[in-house]
Amino acid sequence: MSKVKSTSQRNDTRQELIRVGTEIIAQRGFNTTGIEAVLKTAKVPKGSFYYYFASKDDFGLAVIDQFAAEYMHELDEFLKDKSASPLTRIRNYLEAGVAAMTGCACSRGCPIGNLSQEMANQSEKFRARLEQVFLSWKRRLAECLEEARQAGEISPESDVEQLAEFLLTGWEGASLRAKVTRSVKPMEDFIEIFFTRVLR
């Protein structure tokens, strides 16, 4: 075998490090995640980390980008599902979030929310990237709410940008509370109040 790694081998290993990193960061946070632990779990030789990433920060940002891309894909599956009305799509997306939280026994929460809490204050690079991710989600939700407005599902005077911001903000808060109460009730309460009071 050649000592020079092929581009696809390099990409596979890089992806594996990101996958393992996402798991470990979800459990411990970014600051306390050691590069050695990531390499060991991914069974990648010690010392080769800098072949794949310029720095630990670069690695963290790659984890954010990867998660953001996957999540946006999922979000689109819900929000572009033309078989359901715009509001039903948003509800389906939120209900899937409740199911996912139930699936992990309320131990995870949103990696972007977690990293925001931990890093927004410590690194301008992380803060700016996390803000971009939030804004991309908000844009998609605002588009779907605009469809709901045009379809007459919500009041024609609705400020869809403000509602999208409120939805994301409240949902992050509810996911955090779910972790602390070890129950999805705060998420269910949020959904109920959002649909019956905020959007009515």
Next chain:
Amino acid sequence: MSKVKSTSQRNDTRQELIRVGTEIIAQRGFNTTGIEAVLKTAKVPKGSFYYYFASKDDFGLAVIDQFAAEYMHELDEFLKDKSASPLTRIRNYLEAGVAAMTGCACSRGCPIGNLSQEMANQSEKFRARLEQVFLSWKRRLAECLEEARQAGEISPESDVEQLAEFLLTGWEGASLRAKVTRSVKPMEDFIEIFFTRVLR
């Protein structure tokens, strides 16, 4: 001077360690806060930490208790202010939160929210203590909302427990967003929607 510290000296030093710890934990999180850094900043001799605290966890829990007691005192000042109507008291409390966040240029957020994000998953002791704190705040807010209900400021059918949970949850989410956007707008939007849509 006697080598035996008096009880009041011991309490003063313990308080100073908690005060400094609260600051450092707010900046870096609990896991990456080193006991040495706390001792150094508080100008307390190395090695005497365990005279004041049984463990680093014990120290972290003391930081939570101290903050929770101070915050409850502040919350009571707003919520028991009989010169204002129950809903005005809640609004005054939230507006003060916006002012505090403006004062720190959106760099802090709520220590209880921050620690929840970081620790709920890692330590059952921390999770349970943080949950107690949330529940004590929720109880106070529910009491004030019940006063508002009885005074006819909100609908008689309102579920004040659910509304209090929603308020706390949304407020934590909005504080987190304020840190990431470096703006209090998410908090202001939350207040507006809470009063005009959720409580209407």
